[in-house]
Amino acid sequence: MEYWNPYLETLPGEELERIEIDYFRKILSFAKEHSVLYREKLRDVGPGDIRGMEDIRKIPFTEKSELRRYQEMDPYPYGGVLGGKIEEVTSFRQTSGTTGKPVYVPETYESWQWRIEAWCHILYMAGFRPRHRIFLPFVYNVYVAFWEGHYASEKVGCELIPGGGLDTKGRIHKILEVKANGMMNTPTYGLHIAEEAKNMGIDPASLGIERMLCAGEPMPSATRRKLEEIYHCPVYDHIGGTEPCAWAGMCEAKDGMHLIEPFFLVEILDRETLSKEVGEGEIGVAVVTPLGRRSFPLIRFNTKDLVIKGSATCSCGRTSQKIREVVGRTDDLRKIRGVLFSPKTVEEVLRKDFREVEEFEIIVERRGLMDVVSLRAEVNPQLPVGSIEQVKNRLQESLKIATNLSFHVLMEPPGSLPRYMLKAQRFKDMREDGKK
Numbered sequence: 001m002e003y004w005n006p007y008l009e010t011l012p013g014e015e016l017e018r019i020e021i022d023y024f025r026k027i028l029s030f031a032k033e034h035s036v037l038y039r040e041k042l043r044d045v046g047p048g049d050i051r052g053m054e055d056i057r058k059i060p061f062t063e064k065s066e067l068r069r070y071q072e073m074d075p076y077p078y079g080g081v082l083g084g085k086i087e088e089v090t091s092f093r094q095t096s097g098t099t100g101k102p103v104y105v106p107e108t109y110e111s112w113q114w115r116i117e118a119w120c121h122i123l124y125m126a127g128f129r130p131r132h133r134i135f136l137p138f139v140y141n142v143y144v145a146f147w148e149g150h151y152a153s154e155k156v157g158c159e160l161i162p163g164g165g166l167d168t169k170g171r172i173h174k175i176l177e178v179k180a181n182g183m184m185n186t187p188t189y190g191l192h193i194a195e196e197a198k199n200m201g202i203d204p205a206s207l208g209i210e211r212m213l214c215a216g217e218p219m220p221s222a223t224r225r226k227l228e229e230i231y232h233c234p235v236y237d238h239i240g241g242t243e244p245c246a247w248a249g250m251c252e253a254k255d256g257m258h259l260i261e262p263f264f265l266v267e268i269l270d271r272e273t274l275s276k277e278v279g280e281g282e283i284g285v286a287v288v289t290p291l292g293r294r295s296f297p298l299i300r301f302n303t304k305d306l307v308i309k310g311s312a313t314c315s316c317g318r319t320s321q322k323i324r325e326v327v328g329r330t331d332d333l334r335k336i337r338g339v340l341f342s343p344k345t346v347e348e349v350l351r352k353d354f355r356e357v358e359e360f361e362i363i364v365e366r367r368g369l370m371d372v373v374s375l376r377a378e379v380n381p382q383l384p385v386g387s388i389e390q391v392k393n394r395l396q397e398s399l400k401i402a403t404n405l406s407f408h409v410l411m412e413p414p415g416s417l418p419r420y421m422l423k424a425q426r427f428k429d430m431r432e433d434g435k436k
């Protein structure tokens, strides 16, 4: 069994923890000196106060809302979360902004290289080697995930084919033309490519993909196995985000995901109090501190990812802690056809522009391989029957613009939908794995 970094990947657990606590002190000290957010937030804590994990647990979390707030100040557009000088920033990335204003993420050359090095662990762990010619079927834009994949595969020594700017058919032709034997994609798009290939009379297994790494959305193991069956190749998963970077990945044993240690200090904390580490097999919230990324320092970032803690041993020989499974998010966000969706957005559209809609319900179902999202809109009794069709069309249009999803809109008669007194349940995800 080969490792990307044989030394770090086989260090005993206690040694990894010792290094992580030491790095934690260093990044804390750096953050306090260079970023306004932490200078203000951690005024009363110094690196000397950190003797062990119990001291780290006393430090407040960093929440996404704080990042947004501190980005309001200078220098534009990173504000008080920037660690260092604006002149040192060499690339701009941002979050999708589905849950609110996007967070702008500065990377200096040094920080970007740190991030790529962490990603190399993920790629190498998933068995990618210089013999692989990896097809990346996306336009990367300002979003970070596939840029990381791109640069990390170069560093590992693979050959990377950027497959943006083509439609799915074009991508399939390109895969065949260049004889790509690896692929990185979202699970949804992996299934879509397979469907499209079948429509073209091509068996997806004959595309020659020997290895696949998925990103971008939670992948239930059933989907992973389905992709493996369709493409006749092993499929791997990883977890990360724009702010905390990619912090865990699946090795060839495919038995959970390894934390990328000691690049990240990952705490998996009980959901109720967020104050103690959960035990193996228990669900917890992942709180992540990237330990070497200075352009955008994050101390105890609350990822809101719910995961099941796994064991610290693996047949691959790596010694890092594992997570057994990603369960979902602590809030109500869903991925629908690869698009991050918040029911709140629909409510906003309706409340703002559709007074004629009294009540509504959103239903997500899986029909075949596709997610179908429907809106049941109950109309006001005053609405003339003749205008119902017009409202329906306007709804479809506005929802498409607001969510980037095509809704199936059903206009319902007055009084047909349930009313809620307290916590409304207007969002129904009927997909078996919808909450994963």
Ligand SMILES: [Zn+2]
Pocket (backbone or CB within 6 Å): 251, 252, 253, 258, 314, 315, 316, 317, 318
């Ligand atoms: Zn392993």
